Amino acid sequence: MPSWFIKGLFSPVKTTRFPKQPETAPGAVPGRPVATDFTSPEQAAHAAAQCPTGAIRAGHISADVNLNQCIYCQRCARTEPPMAWKADYTWARRLRANNLTPQPFRKSLHIRIVDTGSCDAVIQEIKQLSKPYYNMHKLGFFITPTPRHADVLMVTGPLTHHMRLALKKTYDAMPEPKWVIAVGGCALSGCVFSRGFTSAGTVLESLPVDVEVPGCPPPPMAILYGLMLLAGRVGEMPSAKPTIMEKA
Ligand code: SF4
Structure with missing residues (x-):
């Protein structure tokens, strides 16, 4: 019997457990930017100005994200103060x-x-x-x-x-x-x-x-x-x- 077959029999299951269990592996769940509350209108405007595609719209002291326009460049996650980032995949x-x-x-x-x-x-x-x-x-x-x-x-x-x-x-x-x-x-x-x-x-x-x-x-x-x-x-x-x- 080939060794790879025996190894496969005794190795743990490698397939995701979704949907029985939520997927949590960091590489499999990179996440997305989400609506964020700031402390001043200037901070919200600054976050919106970082986005190269205009996906972030500034409110009074908050900013929202149009995911359909987001290119996931993560620029808004690296600015100060950053947009909140949610590590999920259930956004369909x-x-x-x-x-x-x-x-x-x-x-x-x-x-x-x-x-x-x-x-x-x-x-x-x-x-x-x-x-x-x-x-x-x-x-x-x-x-x-x-x-x-x-x-x-x-x-x-x-x-x-x-x-x-x-x-x-x-x-x-x-x-x-x-x-x-x-x-x-x-x-x-x-x-x-x-x-x-x-x-x-x-x-x-x-x-x-x-x-x-x-x-x-x-x-x-x-x-x-x-x-x-x-x-x-x-x-x-x-x-x-x-x-x-x-x-x-
Ligand atoms: S990840 Fe990039 S494209 Fe998406 S909202 Fe942030 S700055 Fe805009």
């Missing part, structure tokens, strides 16, 4: 409460991925989901190469003119019922590419998105949580709800 949000996944689909969903012009960062994070640590197959999520077999359309990247028709054709080719999950800040707001000459708007404007997963790129745990949210197997965290400022 459900956008269409009237299109919930019915019971027969909850245990197993097939996903067609379309990259509409990304820098590939989000794709690299999605690839991690198939690796042993995240092992999304164990949770019933499978990538399919054809939209005909897909229940879920996962879209990454800012929507470019060249990919607009391909995205629409893919969505139209999927059988009903179908769901859309938009992954990454570029898909949600265009981020730094939103004003480029190739930009054709955002995925949010082009398709009926059911779940959004902000992040630049979102870590694998955030994407996995978004899939579980889409499947109706975890609830949305109250802290993930968009603020009035985020939707303005």
